[in-house]
Amino acid sequence: MSIIHCQLSTINCQLSIINYIKMIVLNNIIKTYDKGETKAVNNVSFEVGKGELFGLIGPDGAGKTTIFRILTTLLLPDSGTAYVNGFDVVKDYRVIRASVGYMPGRFSLYPDLSVEENLRFFATMFNTGIRENYDLIKDIYTQLEPFKERRAGKLSGGMKQKLALCCALIHRPAVLFLDEPTTGVDVVSRKEFWEMLKRLKEQGITILVSTPYMDEAMLCERIVLIQSGKILSVDTPSTIIGQYPERLFAVRSDNMGRLLSDLRNIEIVKSCHAFGGYHHIAFVDRIAFAGQANFADEKENPQNALLHALENENHRNIEIREITPTIEDCFIRLMGNHYQPTANGFT
Amino acid sequence: MRTLRFLLQKEFRQIFRNKSLLPLIFFMPVVQLLVLPLAADYEVKNIHITIVDRDHSTYSQKLVSKIGASGYFRLTDYTMGFDEAFKDMEDDRSDLILEIPPGFERNLVRENQQSLFIAVNAINGVKANLGGAYLNRIIADYNKDICLEWIQTSKFNPSPSIEVTQSNWFNPSMNYRFYMVPGILALLVTMIGAYLCSLNIVREKEVGTIEQINVTPVQKYQFLLGKLIPFWVIGMAIFTIGLFGIAWPVYGIVPAGNLLLLYGYLSVYLVGILGLGLLISTYADTQQQAMSVAFFFMMIFILMSGLFTPIDSMPRWAYIIARSSPVTYFIEVMRMIVLKGNSFEHIWRHFLIMAGFAVCLNGWAIVNYRKTN
Numbered sequence: 001m002s003i004i005h006c007q008l009s010t011i012n013c014q015l016s017i018i019n020y021i022k023m024i025v026l027n028n029i030i031k032t033y034d035k036g037e038t039k040a041v042n043n044v045s046f047e048v049g050k051g052e053l054f055g056l057i058g059p060d061g062a063g064k065t066t067i068f069r070i071l072t073t074l075l076l077p078d079s080g081t082a083y084v085n086g087f088d089v090v091k092d093y094r095v096i097r098a099s100v101g102y103m104p105g106r107f108s109l110y111p112d113l114s115v116e117e118n119l120r121f122f123a124t125m126f127n128t129g130i131r132e133n134y135d136l137i138k139d140i141y142t143q144l145e146p147f148k149e150r151r152a153g154k155l156s157g158g159m160k161q162k163l164a165l166c167c168a169l170i171h172r173p174a175v176l177f178l179d180e181p182t183t184g185v186d187v188v189s190r191k192e193f194w195e196m197l198k199r200l201k202e203q204g205i206t207i208l209v210s211t212p213y214m215d216e217a218m219l220c221e222r223i224v225l226i227q228s229g230k231i232l233s234v235d236t237p238s239t240i241i242g243q244y245p246e247r248l249f250a251v252r253s254d255n256m257g258r259l260l261s262d263l264r265n266i267e268i269v270k271s272c273h274a275f276g277g278y279h280h281i282a283f284v285d286r287i288a289f290a291g292q293a294n295f296a297d298e299k300e301n302p303q304n305a306l307l308h309a310l311e312n313e314n315h316r317n318i319e320i321r322e323i324t325p326t327i328e329d330c331f332i333r334l335m336g337n338h339y340q341p342t343a344n345g346f347t
Numbered sequence: 348m349r350t351l352r353f354l355l356q357k358e359f360r361q362i363f364r365n366k367s368l369l370p371l372i373f374f375m376p377v378v379q380l381l382v383l384p385l386a387a388d389y390e391v392k393n394i395h396i397t398i399v400d401r402d403h404s405t406y407s408q409k410l411v412s413k414i415g416a417s418g419y420f421r422l423t424d425y426t427m428g429f430d431e432a433f434k435d436m437e438d439d440r441s442d443l444i445l446e447i448p449p450g451f452e453r454n455l456v457r458e459n460q461q462s463l464f465i466a467v468n469a470i471n472g473v474k475a476n477l478g479g480a481y482l483n484r485i486i487a488d489y490n491k492d493i494c495l496e497w498i499q500t501s502k503f504n505p506s507p508s509i510e511v512t513q514s515n516w517f518n519p520s521m522n523y524r525f526y527m528v529p530g531i532l533a534l535l536v537t538m539i540g541a542y543l544c545s546l547n548i549v550r551e552k553e554v555g556t557i558e559q560i561n562v563t564p565v566q567k568y569q570f571l572l573g574k575l576i577p578f579w580v581i582g583m584a585i586f587t588i589g590l591f592g593i594a595w596p597v598y599g600i601v602p603a604g605n606l607l608l609l610y611g612y613l614s615v616y617l618v619g620i621l622g623l624g625l626l627i628s629t630y631a632d633t634q635q636q637a638m639s640v641a642f643f644f645m646m647i648f649i650l651m652s653g654l655f656t657p658i659d660s661m662p663r664w665a666y667i668i669a670r671s672s673p674v675t676y677f678i679e680v681m682r683m684i685v686l687k688g689n690s691f692e693h694i695w696r697h698f699l700i701m702a703g704f705a706v707c708l709n710g711w712a713i714v715n716y717r718k719t720n
Contacts, residue, residue: 108555
């Protein structure tokens, strides 16, 4: 289960084997709440290399925040070991605290202090000043500059996130932990935020970011898909998509609600999930690959078979087209069989 | 040092920006010091009395006017029958009934003795007790007057009597305010200190800022000192305002003892009581919890502090509880220094005990405050 092997197998890999330094390592981390009744993190292991933009992707309650809190030394794991920048999160917590930046999911700066005061306060807490590391936050801080006298509590959501990012960066951390930084932020600010992360990555800062939004997964270099405290897959987003074993089709018609139940009743349809404007379906293996082999044969084409079946059900304006799977498709498929410990994450 | 300075700067900024907290900190003690000592009065005045006079003689008139002139009693009713008087008491209009029997004057003159009947409404214990005692005293006094009038002072047979005169030390005019105001001032400092301090850290927990602080390399003691010092300063300020702004000009209370000693004790005491606040805040997760727990301790501390009732007269178990509350010692020291003018040699034991409280409570708070769960 070696990471290096995995890197070699992917085309998108930007890291060379020589430069690969492990910045974050988790070995079989387990954390339970309520005296062992709730398993928040169940036997999680993964590694993040230096300068990587690594995504922790999973729905609410998957255990993302717990992992963050363990790595930032705020929470002790029940068992397992974890290292940040080569230091043990339990034993060397002091060293880690001085060298990581953490931005919790909830806005947690002082609402009654101004933008500038917050920044200076956190700079001082890390025994540094704003000027020393100004170059690192310059891009972000210039956007905040017009509001520097304003109380942090009075900022807009996007501005709050930028300030929080500045405060987490002010001591030039080696590793940056961002817990759902884009939750509750508008689309434009989200895009800007990811641009900022890319620039920070270029400065050599390792970034671990979590998000419940699957579309943001594509912006990370490598991701771990996590569900109910268990890892479903660790790889680059394109590899995970490339490993999707089925051909996927998007289907729509005038009556989407009825279409979903009808699709699930048609025997050649293996799986069907609602995705915004379309339903994503996969055909049962026999039909799907038969169609691929004899594409010329109209009768055997699964799309046509489906079209006929749907027309018989009185659906109008039917549209069926083959699509490339998204991370969300992969996630849903993996969720379905996550009891298999090493899903398909490693080649 | 630089970290601590910034923590303090931040803390003071937040306190001075809090528009509702700041007036509360300084306005509340002033108002309470002006109102509470006037209300928490040990002297019972305005005792309502109903007099049933069945005699209507000169002597009975004399007694009634003597009672009226004492200043403690207010005549609710002056009736002929006991039933009417009793109705007054039932309706809660009267606290005492004094019945003067028919033939009071005649029998007193002829037989040299007569009895009176006093009925006391015991629902309000303090009023009943004191009212009854006052009335007895007035009647005894009245009795003496009559004796002087009637019995010719015989040269051969002087009635032996012990006359008691008393003088009140440390508070010559027995002004209860001298006794109450220092105590109330001590309580105010205690309440402000313990409440504000415990609520402050818990607020950081609620807002989530503590999460951000916990990942910084700030040491536990630095963080807690950053919380303790601002409220220590505020406690000192409130005490000074209370003592020199209210107690001195309004009540004329000038500390008889050394001011430096008083402030010295206050500074140790504040560390102790703020330590309690810190301790509560390390256990509580929400401001509501912190408030309830702080309230619980304050209730016990205040009611058992010896401010209202002397702790020496409490049952053994209550005495032990009272003796294990820092407030008790502070009120004692306040009275010792302000009224009695005691010097260090008299209160060094109190100093030691308070230092013990300060070390234990703060030590416990530091141990219990965890940056990691």
